[in-house]
Amino acid sequence: GIQVEQSPPDLILQEGANSTLRCNFSDSVNNLQWFHQNPWGQLINLFYIPSGTKQNGRLSATTVATERYSLLYISSSQTTDSGVYFCAVGDFYNTDKLIFGTGTRLQVFP
């Protein structure tokens, strides 16, 4: 099955810093979403981005499907950005599920 790898596994930033999170996947995908999991466990949708580039405030994402990777950019980080960021992909050949990466744990300190 498709493999999803995220890097870095852990990231510690000071407030105001910028960061880039990466998601690599091993095969063709028909869906790619980025989520932020808050301390209470809820997965918050950040981007639905199977290809192309999107921006939402301080966050932006780019997926290059032909090269099998996606990037999540966080600019001017805030303490509320802390949490775990997951990339999840839909397998092009098994269209019934999302496959999650192992996540990037982000801690932003004031």
Place this chain on the structure above:
Amino acid sequence: ETGVTQSPTHLIKTRGQQVTLRCSSQSGHNTVSWYQQALGQGPQFIFQYYREEENGRGNFPPRFSGLQFPNYSSELNVNALELDDSALYLCASSLTGVTGELFFGEGSRLTVL
């Protein structure tokens, strides 16, 4: 627009018992899927329901079962609970199945003692 809601938020069971978790999908969404998230890991797909039929299943034993109702709400049932079933159970709904955007509820945290 009502988001995905799950109940209960927390529960504690003992080994061998049975549990039912409930999920109300986002308004207008006809597809519901369930995921299990163990501590420190990413969510793992359990199964998906579309118009009351199961149409996809992950690598989980038959004691994990589900239902979807005509109003698209859903239940996850787990029989003969084991200690390893302790996890956060997440429900997601979507308008077009897994190829569309999925929206998750806050989850039900199950502890098996």
